[in-house]
Structures are given as structure tokens and as C-alpha cells.
């Protein structure tokens with residue numbers, strides 16, 4: 001690839017600078033254009049996160065002249081995706097919920113995927129990371145080809161890990177829609193499934209995912225300044241108040257009946273997770289009571305933002321109770 005081609009950047013309706021809600025594959029990719037960085041584009045004026053090379057990495061087809069080929073502009077589009085859910089559809093098909101970096105959450109039809117002879121069957125299991133070639137359909141887009149990138153097999157073989165993975169999937173489906181382009185959140189989700197497979201403390205990987213995902217979705221809890229007085233929060237017993245968006249100092253927390261006392265170890269771990277990479281967070285050793293407290297605090301924040309409970313949380317709790325018996 002020449003230097004000129006490397007400098008081409010994508011500007012268009014699926015540009016991540018245009019905000020959370022913008023058209024998915026039905027509108028965005030078809031009308032997006034390839035422009036040089038200095039061109040008068042339809043985008044926001046900032047260079048997009050998507051260079052040609054990063055798009056190639058994400059599966060977009062780029063021809064020898066360095067422009068998006070028919071695959072991305074026409075009836076077909078290619079995308080990386082995580083299979084979050086699958087349900088039976090018709091006699092032999094499956095309906096898939098697929099999370100993608102550029103197009104958000106897609107509902108795709110995998111025709112014939114339940115036939116024993118289908119080559120798609122093993123590739124459209126929950127929590128597999130795949131490369132998809134998708135054909136636009138009148139009602140539903142259809143999986144034309146699927147290639148396995150990462151099977152994450154362990155997540156389906158271990159019941160506890162499966163329950164944690166379903167929670168990740170439920171969180172993504174709860175917070176995202178078709179058209180929600182968010183490559184960093186996609187990368188975090190894939191990394192989290194990988195961490196669940198191999199981490200010493202998978203529950204900590206889940207807490208890290210929750211906190212970082214909230215930030216990437218625009219709901220980052222405030223953990224450093226009191227929400228009321230904006231004073232730096234001291235390492236003391238502060239208060240957590242989901243409705244206000246984070247933590248209150250002791251003086252102001254006492255004034256809100258719904259604000260809950262935040263134990264100091266929990267507060268410290270939350271701040272550490274918000275400011276340190278997983279390599280360092282994953283090395284922490286968390287006491288069981290702090291773990292329960294972290295879960296409770298983050299869950300209260302998520303339930304407040306989503307305005308509903310997540311079903312997989314009840315399942316995780318049931319498994320935990322049964323494991324103790």
C-alpha cells in the first residue's frame with residue numbers, strides 16, 4: 001500500500017465523532033465516503049478513528065486503488081462480530097444477535113444453520129468472535145459467509161463462565177442498538193471474553209468491564225469530585241448515589257436518603273479500575289466482602305441507568321448460592 005493510500009481516512013455517517021446514534025449498515029456505510037484528511041467531507045472535521053489499515057483489520061474490503069470496494073458499498077458488507085445470542089428461526093435457520101464495532105448490534109439471519117451439514121453451524125454459537133460477510137435483506141440482513149476468528153470455547157463449557165458471559169452479552173444488548181458505532185467498546189467486550197477464559201479472578205474482569213463499558217457508553221461514574229460541591233474526594237467513607245452519577249463527600253452524602261455509604265476499600269478499587277489498565281487491575285487481590293460490595297455498587301448504577309434489572313444477574317446469584325450448598 002502506498003503512502004497516499006495509507007493517508008486516506010473514512011468520513012461519513014458512521015464516523016464515531018458524530019455521536020452515539022447514527023445510521024448503521026442500512027444507511028451509514030452505504031453513503032459514507034472515502035476522503036483524504038484535508039478533504040471537504042460530510043464528517044465532523046476530525047480525522048476518524050478508522051484509517052484504511054484499521055478498517056482492513058476489521059474486515060472492510062479495500063481494493064488495490066485503496067477505496068472501499070463493492071463489498072462495503074453495495075448489497076454486501078463485511079464485518080467482524082461477536083455472537084451474543086441465537087434463537088431458532090423457521091425450520092432450519094437461526095436468528096443471531098451480533099455485536100459489531102462499526103454497526104452496533106445487528107439482528108442477522110443465518111439460513112440453514114441448524115442443518116447438521118451446515119458449515120455455519122459451529123461458527124454461530126454464542127460468544128464466538130467471527131468475520132462475517134452479510135447480504136442486505138428486505139427485512140433481515142442475511143449471513144452469507146462466516147469465518148471463525150476466536151471460538152472462546154471455554155465460555156460455553158463451564159457453567160459459571162457461561163453465566164458471566166451471558167451477563168456481558170445482556171449488558172451490551174441492554175445498552176446498544178443498531179448503528180451504535182463504538183469500536184473501543186467492541187474491543188473491550190472481546191478482551192473481556194478472553195479474560196474470562198483465562199483470568200485468575202474472572203469476576204474482577206467482569207467488574208472492570210462494567211466500569212470501563214459505562215465510561216465508553218457515556219455513563220462514567222464520577223469517583224474523584226463530590227457531585228454536589230465539586231471538592232476533591234478524600235480517601236474516607238464517602239457516599240455512592242447512582243441517581244446523581246457517582247460519589248458524594250461525607251458532608252453532602254448524608255443529605256440524600258438514597259445515597260449509600262461507600263466502604264473505603266471498594267472506593268479505592270473503583271478508582272484504581274477507572275484509571276489503570278487491566279494488566280495492573282488483574283493483579284489485584286480483592287477480599288470477598290469487597291468483591292460483593294463492588295458488585296452491589298456497580299449493579300445499582302447499571303440498574304439505574306438501564307431502568308431495569310438484568311436477568312443474568314439473578315442466574316449468577318443462584319449459581320453462587322448452589323455452589324455454597
Ligand SMILES: [Zn+2]
Nearest residue numbers: 226229249252
Ligand atoms: Zn460535597
